[in-house]
Amino acid sequence: MKKYFxxxxxxxxxxxxxxxxxVAEVGIALSFVMYMANxxxxxxxxxxxxxxxxxxxxxxxYLRIIRNKDFSAASGYNITLGRCTANVVVQKxxxxxxxxxxxxxxxxxxxxxxxxxxVSIDPDNGTALMYSLQEL
Amino acid sequence: MFSxxxxxxxxxxxxxxxxxxxxxxxxxxxxxxxIAISTGTSVTTSSKIRENTIATNIxxxxxxxxxxxxxxxxxxxxxxxxxxxxxSKGSSNLYYIDDNFQIQNGQTPQVVDGVTYNYYFxxxxxxxxxxxxxxxxxxxxxxSTQKVTVVVSWAxxxxxxxxxxxxxxxxxxxxxxxxxxxxxxxVFTNSLGYYAATSGTxxxxxxxxxxxxxxxxxxxxxxxxxxxxxGVAFNSIRWKGSLPTSSHVRFQFASSNSTSSFSFIGPxxxxxxxxxxxxxxxxxxxxxxYHNNQRYFRYKVYLDPTTDNSAAPTINKIIINYSY
Numbered sequence: 001m002k003k004y005f006x007x008x009x010x011x012x013x014x015x016x017x018x019x020x021x022x023v024a025e026v027g028i029a030l031s032f033v034m035y036m037a038n039x040x041x042x043x044x045x046x047x048x049x050x051x052x053x054x055x056x057x058x059x060x061x062y063l064r065i066i067r068n069k070d071f072s073a074a075s076g077y078n079i080t081l082g083r084c085t086a087n088v089v090v091q092k093x094x095x096x097x098x099x100x101x102x103x104x105x106x107x108x109x110x111x112x113x114x115x116x117x118x119v120s121i122d123p124d125n126g127t128a129l130m131y132s133l134q135e136l
Numbered sequence: 137m138f139s140x141x142x143x144x145x146x147x148x149x150x151x152x153x154x155x156x157x158x159x160x161x162x163x164x165x166x167x168x169x170x171i172a173i174s175t176g177t178s179v180t181t182s183s184k185i186r187e188n189t190i191a192t193n194i195x196x197x198x199x200x201x202x203x204x205x206x207x208x209x210x211x212x213x214x215x216x217x218x219x220x221x222x223x224s225k226g227s228s229n230l231y232y233i234d235d236n237f238q239i240q241n242g243q244t245p246q247v248v249d250g251v252t253y254n255y256y257f258x259x260x261x262x263x264x265x266x267x268x269x270x271x272x273x274x275x276x277x278x279x280s281t282q283k284v285t286v287v288v289s290w291a292x293x294x295x296x297x298x299x300x301x302x303x304x305x306x307x308x309x310x311x312x313x314x315x316x317x318x319x320x321x322x323v324f325t326n327s328l329g330y331y332a333a334t335s336g337t338x339x340x341x342x343x344x345x346x347x348x349x350x351x352x353x354x355x356x357x358x359x360x361x362x363x364x365x366x367g368v369a370f371n372s373i374r375w376k377g378s379l380p381t382s383s384h385v386r387f388q389f390a391s392s393n394s395t396s397s398f399s400f401i402g403p404x405x406x407x408x409x410x411x412x413x414x415x416x417x418x419x420x421x422x423x424x425x426y427h428n429n430q431r432y433f434r435y436k437v438y439l440d441p442t443t444d445n446s447a448a449p450t451i452n453k454i455i456i457n458y459s460y
Contacts, residue, residue: 016160020167027171034178041185048192056300066306066459067371068419125308126457
C-alpha cells in the first residue's frame with residue numbers, strides 16, 4: 001500500500017512535466033512559425049508598396065525623357081509617395097548612344113525594390129520608347 | 137509502536153501525493169492555457185495574413201486595371217468617371233472599374249474565401265515645380281500625371297496603396313520641305329510640304345524657310361491631326377537649321393478639338409508671348425496645361441533677321457512632340 005502511493009505520486013509529476021514541455025515546445029514553435037509568417041506577410045505588403053513606388057518613379061523619369069530627349073540626372077533625384085522614397089538615376093547615352101538608362105531604388109521602411117529601364121530615343125524626331133524593364 | 141509509525145508514514149505520503157497532483161494540475165493548467173492562447177492567436181494571425189495577402193492582390197489587380205484603362209484612354213483617368221472634363225477627383229469621389237472596363241461610381245465587393253472585400257480607387261491631380269519635380273504644395277498641375285490611390289476594406293480592416301500614373305506614349309510630327317506653291321487649308325496627318333500662309337519677307341529656299349534679311353516674316357502651318365480622338369498632350373517644339381547671332385526664331389502654338397478654331401498663344405497662354413530657344417535643335421517645352429487633350433494643332437513661326445539686317449535664320453525642320 002505504501003509502495004503503491006509512493007510510486008503513483010512519483011510518476012505523475014514527471015509525466016505531466018514532460019508532456020507539458022513537449023506541448024510547450026510545439027506551441028512555441030507554432031508561435032514562431034506564425035511570427036515568421038506574419039513578418040513575411042508584412043514584408044510582402046511593403047514590397048508591393050515599394051514596387052508601386054518604383055514603377056511611379058520609373059514612369060516619372062520616362063515622362064521627363066519623353067518631354068525632353070536630352071534629360072539626364074546622373075546624380076539622381078528623389079520622389080516621395082506616401083511612406084516610400086524612390087531614388088532615380090537617369091544616365092544619358094548609357095548603354096549606347098541614343099539610349100538612356102533609368103535606375104530606380106524605392107525604399108519603404110527597410111524594404112527595397114530596384115528597377116532598371118532602358119529607353120531608346122529617336123535622335124531625329126525625339127520620340128522615346130522603353131524597350132527594356134527589369135527588376136534588379 | 138510499529139503500526140503507529142507506519143500509519144504516520146502513510147498519512148505523510150498521502151499528503152505528498154496530493155501536493156504533487158495539485159502542482160501538476162496547476163502547471164498543466166498554466167502551460168495548456170498558454171498553449172491554448174498561443175494556438176488561438178496563431179489561428180487568428182493566420183487568418184489575418186491570408187486576408188492581408190488577398191487585399192494586397194486586389195490592390196495590385198485594381199492598379200493594373202487603372203493603368204490599362206489609362207493607356208487605352210487617358211481622358212477617362214484624367215476626367216473620371218466618363219471622360220468629360222473636368223471630372224470629379226479627390227478622396228470623396230470613389231470609383232471602381234467594372235467587367236466592361238468602364239469606370240463606375242462607388243465601390244465594389246469581391247468575395248474571396250467567404251470574406252467580402254470592398255475596393256475602390258480615387259484620383260488626385262499632381263503638381264510639378266518649375267524644375268519638373270513632383271511637389272505636394274505649390275507648383276502647377278501636370279495634366280499628364282495623376283495619382284491613383286486604391287483602398288481595400290474588409291471587416292474592420294483596410295489597406296491603401298498609391299501609384300503615379302502617367303501618359304507615356306510618345307509621338308511626333310515633323311514638318312519640313314516646304315514649297316512656295318503648296319498652300320493649303322486642309323487637315324494633314326503628316327508633313328507633305330504644305331503651309332497655310334506666310335507674311336513679311338519670308339523666303340522658300342530648297343525646302344527650307346528663311347528671310348530676305350531686310351525685314352521679318354512668319355509662316356503659319358497647315359492644320360495637323362494627331363488622329364487621337366480623345367486628344368493628346370503637346371510637349372515640345374524643336375527646330376533644325378541655323379541662327380545667326382542676334383537673329384530670332386520664335387513660335388506661337390495653337391491646339392484645338394475642332395479644325396475651325398485656333399488661337400495662337402505663347403507660354404503664358406496669351407498671344408502677347410512667344411516660345412523661343414537659344415539656338416537650333418533645342419527643346420522648347422510647351423505649356424502643357426494650355427495644350428492638353430486636344431486633337432489638332434498648328435504653329436506659327438516668326439523669323440527676325442540680325443539687328444544689322446545682314447543675315448537671317450534658316451529652318452529646315454520643325455518637330456512637334458506629344459504624348460497620349
